[in-house]
Amino acid sequence: xxxxxxxxxxxxxxxxxxxxxxxxxxxxxxxxxxxxxxxxxxxxxxxxxxxxxxxxxxxxxxxxxxxxxxxxxxxxxxxxxxxxxxxxxxxxxxxxxxxxxxxxxxxxxxxxxxxxxxxxxxxxxxxxxxxxxxxxxxxxxxxxxxxxxxxxxxxxxxxxxxxxxxxxxxxxxxxxxxxxxxxxxxxxxxxxxxxxxxxxxxxxxxxxxxxxxxxxxxxxxxxxxxxxxxxxxxxxxxxxxxxxxxxxxxxxxxxxxxxxxxxxxxxxxxxxxxxxxxxxxxxxxxxxxxxxxxxxxxxxxxxxxxxxxxxxxxxxxxxxxxxxxxxxxxxxxxxxxxxxxxxxxxxxxxxxxxxxxxxxxxxxxxxxxxxxxxxxxxxxxxxxxxxxxxxxxxxxxxxxxxxxxxxxxxxxxxxxxxxxxxxxxxxxxxxxxxxxxxxxxxxxxxxxxxxxxxxxxxxxxxxxxxxxxxxxxxxxxxxxxxxxxxxxxxxxxxxxxxxxxxxxxxx
Ligand SMILES: C[C@@H](CNC(N)=O)C(=O)O
Ligand SMILES: [Zn+2]
Ligand SMILES: [Zn+2]
Ligand SMILES: [Zn+2]
Numbered sequence: 001x002x003x004x005x006x007x008x009x010x011x012x013x014x015x016x017x018x019x020x021x022x023x024x025x026x027x028x029x030x031x032x033x034x035x036x037x038x039x040x041x042x043x044x045x046x047x048x049x050x051x052x053x054x055x056x057x058x059x060x061x062x063x064x065x066x067x068x069x070x071x072x073x074x075x076x077x078x079x080x081x082x083x084x085x086x087x088x089x090x091x092x093x094x095x096x097x098x099x100x101x102x103x104x105x106x107x108x109x110x111x112x113x114x115x116x117x118x119x120x121x122x123x124x125x126x127x128x129x130x131x132x133x134x135x136x137x138x139x140x141x142x143x144x145x146x147x148x149x150x151x152x153x154x155x156x157x158x159x160x161x162x163x164x165x166x167x168x169x170x171x172x173x174x175x176x177x178x179x180x181x182x183x184x185x186x187x188x189x190x191x192x193x194x195x196x197x198x199x200x201x202x203x204x205x206x207x208x209x210x211x212x213x214x215x216x217x218x219x220x221x222x223x224x225x226x227x228x229x230x231x232x233x234x235x236x237x238x239x240x241x242x243x244x245x246x247x248x249x250x251x252x253x254x255x256x257x258x259x260x261x262x263x264x265x266x267x268x269x270x271x272x273x274x275x276x277x278x279x280x281x282x283x284x285x286x287x288x289x290x291x292x293x294x295x296x297x298x299x300x301x302x303x304x305x306x307x308x309x310x311x312x313x314x315x316x317x318x319x320x321x322x323x324x325x326x327x328x329x330x331x332x333x334x335x336x337x338x339x340x341x342x343x344x345x346x347x348x349x350x351x352x353x354x355x356x357x358x359x360x361x362x363x364x365x366x367x368x369x370x371x372x373x374x375x376x377x378x379x380x381x382x383x384x385x386x387x388x389x390x391x392x393x394x395x396x397x398x399x400x401x402x403x404x405x406x407x408x409x410x411x412x413x414x415x416x417x418x419x420x421x422x423x424x425x426x427x428x429x430x431x432x433x434x435x436x437x438x439x440x441x442x443x444x445x446x447x448x449x450x451x452x453x454x455x456x457x458x459x460x461x462x463x464x465x466x467x468x469x470x471x472x473x474x475x476x477x478x479x480x481x482x483x484x485x486x487x488x489x490x491x492x493x494x495x496x497x498x499x500x501x502x503x504x505x506x507x
Contacts (some may be wrong), residue, residue, distance in 0.1 A: 027188045027457065028061050032070025032418065034408050035384045036077070037393035045075055047414040049177045050457030055408060068452060068459075070418050076388050077406050078112025078415035078453060079369045082285060082394040083261055083337030086116055087135045091359045093352065095341045096436050102365055103141035104468050105433035107460045109366035110450035112415035113476065114340075114404055115395075117142040117173055119182075123151035123344065125159035129167060139473025141455055142415070144399065146204060148173045150332075152188035157195050164199045168477020170400055172201055173261065174244045177208035177235075177312060191249055197256035200480035202398070204259045207243035207268060208235060220245050228306035229298045230355035232314035240313045241267025248282055257281035259398070262339045264290040264313040273332045283285045283398060284333040286324045288371045289440060291336070294318035297440075307348040308438040310358045310441040311339065326388060329381040335394040336372050338364030342436045362440045366432055369417070370425045399478045409486050414457035423449035433466065 003450030029045040034055055046054040046061065061067070086102040088095040099116075106114060118132035125147055132145055147163055149156060150173050163169040171495040174189050175182035184192065189205075196203040205463065216234040225233060244260055248271055251258035263269060264285045293315045298304040309315055327333045341361025372391055376382045382390070396406025403412050427447045429439040453461035460468050 037389035237265035
């Protein structure tokens with residue numbers, strides 16, 4: 001307990017300094033600018049047993065506390081990545097990062113929690129959950145699961161109920177693309193939406209028209225375009241816009257909120273913007289690659305150099321990236337993911353003579369926090385508080401784990417990053433921790449460097465040194481939403497609430 005009357009540090013209770021008695025090795029992050037989504041202050045952060053205990057100026061601590069000097073730096077909630085695929089079996093192979101390697105890379109890049117997509121095994125959700133739980137045993141970082149729904153029957157409905165009520169899952173992803181793999185029909189999607197509403201779970205959608213994509217792929221390939229450039233040509237943004245609009249309308253018909261994953265285009269963004277203007281509850285998640293890159297990369301003469309960018313929906317022509325950044329700045333889009341689903345050059349070579357066989361997916365889990373800082377804060381588009389909101393707090397609120405996650409507040413998990421705005425970061429496959437030989441952000445230099453990452457109250461990244469422990473990662477159950485989906489309501493309320501520095505509560 002913390003009291004000013006303990007006399008341990010010889011300070012009178014009236015002193016402006018706060019005194020903390022400490023009996024074991026703890027951490028004090030000193031002298032930084034602490035930034036939450038709705039409040040910024042110069043303060044110290046005291047951490048004990050993995051939990052943030054105090055956020056206040058001028059804390060004095062006993063001498064067995066580790067002090068980290070954060071003067072001139074930003075002290076923020078660790079990033080939360082809402083969209084990853086570790087160890088994911090896909091297109092005849094498996095994404096190259098394990099739960100351990102992908103999470104180590106994330107910690108090195110300032111992300112301290114991710115939500116991975118558990119996939120059903122032959123349509124069996126319960127079996128899929130068990131497989132993912134096993135994969136995650138090697139975790140070194142906290143994580144949650146979404147569950148994908150790739151078919152519909154009574155067992156799927158039953159399993160969804162069990163996963164929500166007993167396994168800490170509160171979101172389900174429906175693919176309107178990947179015909180013959182994951183794609184569900186509109187009828188199945190409707191059933192899923194209705195079940196999500198009944199359970200208080202958030203439906204997520206991969207919005208591309210899968211029938212049209214299949215037709216486009218055949219047509220482009222048969223015209224003799226077999227290289228990576230065939231990928232974006234075969235699934236233009238109009239197909240993403242069509243499916244996004246359709247998904248929003250079906251969710252509105254069921255009257256349930258909808259979360260659109262990897263929003264990659266103006267076409268999709270316009271559908272989301274129009275729906276939100278009508279008061280329909282839609283969340284839009286752009287990802288690092290859609291914000292940072294344009295589709296010229298697919299025309300690179302070297303197959304490997306082009307194939308590393310192949311993901312779905314495709315990276316779009318220049319202009320879409322800027323529109324996505326603007327929408328993120330003005331609140332039409334709410335948070336940033338990565339869709340981290342990396343494949344090595346060898347794996348990508350499966351599509352050497354047929355772009356339809358290039359495993360879809362690219363890296364991002366390690367780069368997101370630096371890229372968003374560069375694209376959105378350094379450019380002046382958003383404030384540091386907004387940066388915290390879109391990289392961490394909004395995700396925690398949408399998935400109903402705020403303020404355990406997504407805040408530097410007394411009582412929150414001690415997942416914290418220290419960013420030095422005056423140091424640069426250069427991204428390269430030569431230095432990254434992701435286990436693939438390429439990096440889609442190769443050579444990108446950013447003004448700003450996340451020097452320290454604290455996860456579960458331990459320093460796991462310290463100026464270039466990773467110090468992670470396999471098995472230390474925890475599964476974070478995500479509770480279902482009340483009938484009003486209060487998780488989404490909190491998102492807006494948080495922008496209005498003020499932080500009371502005196503008794504350190506959010507009023
Ligand atoms: C299959 C998975 C990752 N791959 C991708 N987005 O290209 C997804 O569609 O989100
Ligand atoms: Zn004292
Ligand atoms: Zn997807
Ligand atoms: Zn994905």
